[in-house]
Amino acid sequence: MIGSPMIEVAGVVYDYPAARALHGVSFSVEAGSVLAMVGPNGAGKTTLLRCMAALDSPTEGKIRIAGLDTQDDPRGVHEAIGYLPDFFGLYDDLTVRRALTYAARSRGMDAAATPAAVEEAAARVQLSDRMETRAGELSRGLRQRLAIGQTIVHRPRVLLLDEPAAGLDPEARRALSELILRLAREGMTIVVSSHILAELEDYSTRMLMIRDGKVAGGGVVAAGAGTRDGLRVEASFADAPADLAARLAALGLTVERLDGEVAVILAPEGEDDSALLARLVGAGLKVRAFQPVRRTLEDAYLAEVAP
Numbered sequence: 001m002i003g004s005p006m007i008e009v010a011g012v013v014y015d016y017p018a019a020r021a022l023h024g025v026s027f028s029v030e031a032g033s034v035l036a037m038v039g040p041n042g043a044g045k046t047t048l049l050r051c052m053a054a055l056d057s058p059t060e061g062k063i064r065i066a067g068l069d070t071q072d073d074p075r076g077v078h079e080a081i082g083y084l085p086d087f088f089g090l091y092d093d094l095t096v097r098r099a100l101t102y103a104a105r106s107r108g109m110d111a112a113a114t115p116a117a118v119e120e121a122a123a124r125v126q127l128s129d130r131m132e133t134r135a136g137e138l139s140r141g142l143r144q145r146l147a148i149g150q151t152i153v154h155r156p157r158v159l160l161l162d163e164p165a166a167g168l169d170p171e172a173r174r175a176l177s178e179l180i181l182r183l184a185r186e187g188m189t190i191v192v193s194s195h196i197l198a199e200l201e202d203y204s205t206r207m208l209m210i211r212d213g214k215v216a217g218g219g220v221v222a223a224g225a226g227t228r229d230g231l232r233v234e235a236s237f238a239d240a241p242a243d244l245a246a247r248l249a250a251l252g253l254t255v256e257r258l259d260g261e262v263a264v265i266l267a268p269e270g271e272d273d274s275a276l277l278a279r280l281v282g283a284g285l286k287v288r289a290f291q292p293v294r295r296t297l298e299d300a301y302l303a304e305v306a307p
């Protein structure tokens with residue numbers, strides 16, 4: 001349906017035999033978003049991703065991915081998504097080419113389109129020079145890249161990655177960030193679970209925090225790459241030094257934080273920094289410092305934990 005979210009999770013409860021892992025989780029993700037799913041160990045991220053990947057059925061609740069119900073049409077969901085589990089297995093006897101080919105075919109790609117898709121996926125995870133190497137002979141990081149290649153080879157609309165950077169060297173981590181950004185620009189909707197916030201910073205546009213099997217904070221919030229810059233302004237008015245917030249508000253500016261004569265304001269839409277500075281000075285403000293600040297994923301995380 002036009003305008004409906006790419007991922008819809010509604011009231012999902014999941015019970016393991018001994019304990020409830022998810023207690024009614026609801027959220028939605030717009031197409032083209034990169035959602036960082038964060039939260040402490042044991043929060044329920046992996047359980048939720050497995051339900052989203054139509055590998056486990058929620059005890060209660062509904063999940064729709066690309067318009068498909070995970071319980072009514074798990075095969076359709078498998079073809080629409082790529083899923084990288086936190087611990088994955090590879091067929092060690094298959095070469096990189098055969099492993100990618102198998103992954104593409106098992107997710108419904110037709111035989112004619114597969115060879116080109118295999119070459120493309122191998123290039124994207126920088127394994128083109130290892131096509132004839134058996135998976136069992138690859139290093140841990142190269143195995144991780146092959147596993148990621150297998151999740152994208154059929155060009156899914158939605159990608160679910162559980163701790164994708166584990167075991168990658170810094171260069172491969174950077175390549176993974178760039179790959180995620182590129183896939184998102186091409187319109188893929190991506191969910192990445194991790195507790196290493198710095199890793200998610202460069203590419204996430206949204207954040208969802210899971211704690212104790214529940215959505216914490218305000219649900220899906222803007223984060224990292226999707227957050228507009230703020231501006232740290234250190235200033236006063238000669239005539240009314242204590243009145244900074246009101247005077248900035250009178251100029252139509254949104255004050256996010258105020259500490260004495262230091263204000264962090266949201267960068268106004270459509271106005272560049274030099275024009276804004278000229279406007280502040282023109283309004284009689286004594287500007288001592290004027291510095292762009294970025295709201296990091298960690299800021300967003302901490303704001304959700306302790307608003």
Ligand code: ATP
Pocket residue numbers: 016017018020021039040041042043044045046047048086195
């Ligand atoms: P981590 O960040 O450590 O990977 P997580 O957020 O992915 O954690 P889950 O693996 O989803 O968390 O676990 C959620 C809860 O469910 C935990 O309390 C965990 O002990 C429990 N759990 C997970 N897998 C099973 C299982 N197979 N059987 C029983 N309980 C399980």
